Amino acid sequence: MTLQAFPGEAALEDALTTPSPALVADLAEGAGDLVILGAGGKMGPTLAILARRGLDAAGRSGDRVHAVSRFGDAAVRARLEAAGVRVVPFDLIENDDFSTLPDAPNVVFMVGAKFGAATSPSWAWEVNAALPDRVARRYRDSAIAVMSTGNVYPFVPASSGGATEDVAPAPIGEYAQSCLGRERVFEFGAQERGTRVSIIRLNYAIDLRYGVLADIAGAVHADQPVSVATANVNVVWQGYANEVVLRSIGHATSDVFTVNLTGPETLSVAAVAHRFGTLFGRDVQLVDEPQPTALLNDSRRCMALFGYPSLSADALIALQAAWVEAGHPISAKPTKWAVRDGRF
Template identity: 60%
Template sequence: MFSSETELEDRLARPSPALVADLAEGAGDLVVLGAGGKMGPSLCRLARRGLDAAGRTGDRVYAVSRWSDEKAAAALAADGVEPVPFDLLGDHDLRELPDATDVVFMVGAKFGTSAAPYLAWVVNAVLPAAVARRYAGARIAAFSTGNVYPLVPVASGGCVEDDPTGPLGDYAMSCLGREQVFAHAAATRGTPVTVLRLNYAVDLRYGVLADVGQAVLAGTPIDVTTGHVNVVWQGYANEVALRSLRHASTGVFTLNLTGPETAPVRRLAARFGERLGRPVTITGTEAPAALLNDATRCHALFGYPDVPLGTLVDWQADWLAAGLPTSGKPTKFAVRDGRF
């Protein structure tokens, strides 16, 4: 399906007619905070193309990041996105950031936070307070995580948005803190907010499917103790993030964002073994509970993901077989004690 990262990026940034229609109803500039992460560049490209298709060619897309990777920033600029080099954790006045009607908050700290829990709290809960003050008059879509929920029985189908949270570990607790900080802004300043509880985005260079597929390709045993997962095509996740801005409210619009399947890791591994021509070694036994989200509300509002799980697995296998680049950053989806 893909022969290069360029082709993958082009597919990720393809706006649907529904996204274009939603964007046509809006006006004003968009600021993406944390745009240099795994999902940020493709979301910015998708937003730029969607705005252009909606006739909003004069509205700007600002991609805020430290931009240590100058090539990535230059590539975005070539696509009409405006990179803004800015260290959000530095001693800077956030008033220096561009004004905007809409904000997508993508900043987060996960890996390494078990050794430095203060980092999780500063990035995930303290920084959002400053952002909420700076953009009090904007609509904000803030990425969160399904880790704010507890592990639940696999047969339950996953947590829904109204279920009690039960974060385990500093990462998950600080992400719930982020949600509450933005909820405070909504309640006290009237800032319309959407919170997106994501489990787990896939773009072929990283994600649960890349983790499982790479293990199969390398002949590494697959531990199925965490035996079931949710995944979703990153292009769909980015589109929902942009479309969800229309639903932002002072009551905080909370949305589980993932695919419709509860995917068995054992079956994923077997499928990769077939596609990659490798034997699969399984260890462990599936635990009765896992981190799972029910995204029925999301699918009712925005439709099902345009790339189904079976296609994602096939794309991922072809990507790995071709030796195309991966991020080298595993998701650690099998972690069960909240320590990242």
């Protein structure tokens, strides 16, 4: 991808949903429809459109992409339908009968509750741990790619390179604990019913409209302080993240395939903030005492299997700065990446 500032959301959406040759090659080896549960969230719409475009490029125009969500945003629904995605309005929490959901040999589970988990932990456990059991039973004969989070890992030193997939989970707080519950429930389905499962532990997707870099850039641009208590962070281009999710379906197994999904770099929050300061021509205010550990993922398995992201962290920082400077839309949903006590 040529590094040029995106002139607006249409160009950003096109970049996020253009399939790579590697994705097209993997999809050409598969068959059947794809169901995306939770397709109305932050990553879901671009993933669904990427899947549709990828299947078309792979010669699988006859296989459908079903996007399942409540779809409270009519604009999101219209965008998906215009792209050829079949929209299935369905409340996975309120409905007990999943029999009307479309059958498909390939499933992506993206439903999750994070923000508000500290004040309503029972809601987090219902969405993140109880719902997966109903989904795992409904799609027991499918291959299921399960979106999870690096929050299931313990905090590790930046010098460690991040937690590998072999590090024992040690989630902090109700949100992270319930996310580990989600993984365990799908693992149970794999062990008891032979369901093929892949688990993707993500830290943190960059869409430019939201993400860690949007949070830091927004603070610097507005002359607000940036906390460096969490001194290091991982980020990854969302277009690459979407591709890994889809490609991981081919790796799903009843032994459960697990992969960390993030970029190859461990970033210094202070260095990122200062880089934005230079690009914006602003002074940078750093606050709080840097701590020696952070939630960091080792992505070597991901890189070995799926290749490197098309956009490096340096490129993402430059694109993020241009996006903020141009006044393009920013989501009102901060990532809260700096939280250290697990309370979201």
